[in-house]
Amino acid sequence: MFILPTIxxxxxxxxxILVGIGWYQIVKGNREAHQKVMLWGAAFALAFFLIYASRTLFVGNTSFGGPDSLKLPYHLFLFFHITLATVAAVFGIVTLVLAFNKKFAKHRKIGRITAVIWLLTAPTGVVVYVMLYLMYPGGATKPVLDAILGT
Ligand code: HEM
Structure with missing residues (x-):
């Protein structure tokens, strides 16, 4: 079952894609469209995180089901993806706070970094998804809560 990771x-x-469109809008000077599209981009990122976090707690994380020779490369890549995503989340919050406080010069500087990191995070996430669910059958899935509570 990998419906939740697919979503x-x-x-x-x-x-x-929304962050890409939002960037294009502000380069064209379209502030209102930029704000709207970026807020939708942030909402989809938040929705991703909520699904991912609740699946981790209640369903579990799936272990890599591919050959042993690919386990280390897979885990290194997964670590790279998680690091990018975490940095993107922190930068995203800072970017939004700067925008709402009308600190637009700083927002512009940080926003560019945020957008680039997020645009790199997404393809690495797709690669992890393909390696974990499409190239090989996913391994065992165990809820974090079970692991913590020993149930
Ligand atoms: C996480 C969401 C957001 C990201 C990633 C983001 C990203 C960016 C980027 C990359 C730029 C500079 C574009 C360039 O010069 O190449 C920019 C500029 C700007 N953003 Fe955002 N933005 C976000 C949300 C918002 C929101 C919610 C608002 C409105 C409250 C906003 C208002 C502006 C304005 C007014 C500028 C132009 C600043 C200036 O001309 O100095 N942004 N943003």
């Missing part, structure tokens, strides 16, 4: 991965892709 959450689609949300990352949609969010990245």
């Amino acid at each position: 959450s991965t689609s949300f990352i892709v949609i969010s990245a």
Whole structure:
């Protein structure tokens, strides 16, 4: 069963596309469209995170089901993806706070970094999804809560 990861991965892709459109809008000087599209981009990113976090808690994380020779490369890549996503989330919050406080010069500087990191995060997320669910059958799935409570 990988319906939830399919939905959450689609949300990352949609969010990245919206950030791309939002960037294009502000380069054209379209402030209102920029604000609207970026807020939708942030909403899809948040929706991704909520699905991912609740699945991690209640359903579990799926272990890599591919050959042993690919386990280390897969985990290194997964770590790279998680690091990018975490940095993007922190930068995203800072970017939004700067926008709402009308600190637009800083917003512009940080916003560019945020957008680039997010545009890199999305494709790495798709690669993780393809390796974990499409190239090989996913391995065992265990809820984090079970692991913590020992149930
Ligand atoms: C996480 C969401 C957002 C991201 C990633 C983002 C990203 C960016 C980027 C990359 C630029 C600079 C474009 C360039 O010069 O190449 C920019 C400019 C700007 N953004 Fe955002 N933005 C976001 C949300 C918002 C929101 C919610 C608002 C409105 C409250 C906003 C208002 C502006 C304005 C007014 C500028 C132009 C600043 C200037 O001309 O100095 N942004 N944003």
